[in-house]
Amino acid sequence: MTPPAVEAIDFFYLSMPRIEDIGDGSQDMLLVRVRAGDHTGWGECEASPLPTIAGLVCPMSHSACKPVAASVLGQRLADPADIARISRDVRANSLDLLQAAHVLSGIEIALWDLLGRRSEVPVHTLLGYPRAYPKTAYASALFGDTPAETEAKAAKVRADGFRAAKFGWGPYGRGDVAADAEQVRAARAGLGPDLHLLVDAGTVWGEDVEAATARLPALEECDVTWLEEPFETGALRAYAELARRCRGVRLAGGEGAHHPHLAQHLVDYGGIGFVQIDTGRIGGIGPAREVAAYAVEAGVTFVNHTFTSPLALSASLQPYAGLAEHVLCEFPVEASPLARAATTTPMVPDADGQVCLPDAPGLGLEVSPDALRPYLRDVEITVDGTTLYRTPDLTT
């Protein structure tokens, strides 16, 4: 019997009718469907949709700058080793196509989903985890425009049953030190003393270690578990210097990593205590699993990064599902109607604020084409009159 091969890769660009100029990454979505044999798998790229679609289908530039589809279509897909091989081929054949890691991520996730469905086991089982531990969901929210607004948001998070919350972006880091301290105190006041409080600076200080250091006293005073992304992903010296100045709070980063190396550098040279991985950017579930294993070795805690749909959330939890001591998980509480429409099966925290991966095969969720259709964008890319891409049919 011929082993199954990847027969189709379909990308779907979906978005809210109106995109706001705010830090809410769930306003659009690049959904991926792959087919092999009689099976279908779904994934999602956490990426700008149009350049990512172009990276799938673009003409070859040279031997190390090929479209991602060229290294995936027609490839054997019988077991997880095939996914690893396909990923290596994409990295090598699209070495000079910068967007390739984002293109690959959604495809790789969909390949795992497909393999899990075919084998009738969850993806985390294929990754070698005997069981999936519940994770403590942290409500991921934007800071309010005022401390009062932040405190109200925090109080609601607590009332909703969450055991942890992260506040980020908005005005934080853009005003003075005192204003930022008020925001953090407001968040702590709203949460009460017993919940985890996390703060996300969204790279606002560039490489300015002193600006970040000035915020540490308020963070320590409010028992903040981590300070996330004080600097850009690559500012390793700044990370290392700030890490040396922290007492209780630890640094978190890594969401921008589009290769396991970049996350490992934050661990090895940046002194972070939490490594945050977005499976929709780093190349998918396999590379994220690799970082999780590296984190265990290094005594660093792995956390997912996700801000979009239940599909992306499930994909982001698989890589560390079996690590009992890595307990926190990002949970987007302000996801758009689009993100909430993506799957018929929701993923929500239980009464104790814990999120459990579904037991169903693959990613364990059913995509809802009918609910998504109103958000579908109609894209066409032509070169010299030849159509390289046209939005495929979502329902067939």
Place this chain on the structure above:
Amino acid sequence: MTPPAVEAIDFFYLSMPRIEDIGDGSQDMLLVRVRAGDHTGWGECEASPLPTIAGLVCPMSHSACKPVAASVLGQRLADPADIARISRDVRANSLDLLQAAHVLSGIEIALWDLLGRRSEVPVHTLLGYPRAYPKTAYASALFGDTPAETEAKAAKVRADGFRAAKFGWGPYGRGDVAADAEQVRAARAGLGPDLHLLVDAGTVWGEDVEAATARLPALEECDVTWLEEPFETGALRAYAELARRCRGVRLAGGEGAHHPHLAQHLVDYGGIGFVQIDTGRIGGIGPAREVAAYAVEAGVTFVNHTFTSPLALSASLQPYAGLAEHVLCEFPVEASPLARAATTTPMVPDADGQVCLPDAPGLGLEVSPDALRPYLRDVEITVDGTTLYRTPDLTT
């Protein structure tokens, strides 16, 4: 008087009629034209054209994932500080658009060209260099399929007056250690004892330090100046370990860097002796100049990376034009007819194998729209029936 602002950014995708599956990056080209006031500037992205065009014009996804054009069009362009500000804005506003660095690179180069033309000085003058030193061109070529072919290529390089040559890709690193040694000895035999010989492994060994170590004796025996890209850009531990095992030969890398940080990490943690920067990838001339200054501080030698047109060559030399002790420069000897057609003014080494930057304003070269027109690809990108991009007119 209102200071001039960026009024237009035009991207042109050009390619040879047929793209071969070989490591020749000059088979296509993404040419950039910018206009501000009465002036025009030209640049080139070293990038896959279609995803790069999409990154210029794509719809916004959220506040940190905007199209690159949004941070450039309409911006004040009076002096070099404006270019730095525009670049910072692109990095921040397109933080989650991975391809953005490649999109930015060609635009940034064109902005420098425009400023230089308006001020009637070469770009290197704007960068603060009192003069541009001639560089020793190394002929950049692919290894032959056999040692005899490589030796013939090397003999021709010598006969053509070059004082240095680099051989890379092709069969090197893909066969056994003895076969690779024969290739290196053939290159040395063809060049004679007095020319610089450089070897490019094209990341062929992944992260396998032992595989690379096994090639060191032949490289040392043949007095090779550098071994380039034994590993992927991010494999810093592998670089550092191999660097410790080198006696005479030094490591070179950095061409894949799409941010100055990535090049700095190779210096700080990877132990490289030569840092190779492609201005068409790292974000343009400003970021490359930043790496050159960093290299001087660190005692590392800066080298350009370029494999395409004279326009790209000029852009790649400006960042270290004034560094007298950083003498080598990459010169593509096997550039495609497309790359050679790009400018009316060629850039060729003199009888001593030295390349000099033109004295003319900006990048010092005139683009030839008429010669390029046969290579122009006709691209159209539409979303929901609205055309976001259509190939502009090259001649107006």
